[in-house]
Amino acid sequence: MELGAIEQGEGPPLLLLHGLFGQARNFGALQRRLAAGGRYVLALDLANHGASPHAPAIDYRSMAADVAESLDARGVGRADVMGHSMGGKVAMMLALTHPERVGRLLVSDIAPTAYPARWDGLVAAMRAIPPGTARAEADARLATAEPDPGVRAFILTNRRPDGSGWRIGLExxxxxxxxxxxxxxxxxxxxxxxxxxxxxxxxxxxxxxxxPVIRSAFPAARFLTVKGAGHWVHADQPEGFAAVMEGFFPG
Structure with missing residues (x-):
């Protein structure tokens, strides 16, 4: 599957991969800044997200294969890669299964491990919202499963502008x-x-x-903590995260 993409800049390729319910445009300001520093920055919409095709099922091997295909389509043999959360797992899978395609690897706030179910209730609430529901009513329905208004606002960016349903491949x-x-x-x-x-x-x-699990698969791994940030590091501390990116991925 060739993925939807936003491309900016010229220079050594740098790939950005978003998390669950995200999309390439989430990296807008960061992507522009990195491109201005002399990089060709490619932000992809992963399957079932953003402008990319919908699939009945996805896993990390299939998503890594999609990324490799999208690099091929643009003539990119090897790229530095940053992935956040689900995108970080895709980045790790790409590095482990196609190591020749990855230069430097930055994984943002995720580990190569299984996590407890977190989104089942929210996804059920999303599926239960009828098409045509006003935004305020949709938010109220989501609040039964997700108390954080910031998370709900992020989720609601995936609704079609006319309220007719979800743009993402929710099923x-x-x-x-x-x-x-x-x-x-x-x-x-x-x-x-x-x-x-x-x-x-x-x-x-x-x-x-x-x-130890990370180092067993990524023996050259280093670790860094961004102060004041939660899970969405690039959104919580955009200046600090951009500085980390620029230091790790020189132009």
Whole structure:
């Protein structure tokens, strides 16, 4: 599957991969800044997200294959890669299964491990919203499953502007939640390249006990914490995260 994309700049290629319910345009200001620093910056919409095709089911191997195909379509053989959350798992899978395609790897606030179910109730609430529901009513319905208004506002960016339904492949996401929250480590795979795992100070997605697992597959891994950030590091601390990106991915 060739994915929807936003491309900016010229220079060494740098790939940006968003998280669950995100899209390429979430990286707008960051992408422009990195492109201005002398990089060709490619932000992709992963399957069932943004402008990309919908699929009945997705997993990390299929999403990594989609990314490789999208790089091929643009004549990019090798790229530095940053992925956040679900996109971080896609980036890790790409590095482990296609190591020749990845230069430097930055994984933002996720580990190569399975996580407890987090989104099932919210996805059920999303599926239950009838087409044509006004935004305020849709938000109220989502509030029964997600108390954080910021998360709900983020989710609602995936509604069609006319309120006629969801732009994302919601049914495919719902069917794939166990795979998205899970992780199957490719047997014997290792990525020897330079890797940086970035955590938000207020997040617990990368725990101390995850570090040995990370180092077993990414032996060159380093770790960094962004102060004041939660799970959405690039949104919570945009200046700090951009500085980390610029330091790790020189132009």
């Amino acid at each position: 495919g996401i719902a069917a794939s939640l166990p795979a998205i929250m899970g992780w199957e480590m490719p047997e014997g795979a290792r990525f020897e390249g330079t890797s940086l795992f970035v955590s938000g100070e207020r997040s617990n997605y990368i725990r101390a006990e995850d570090r």
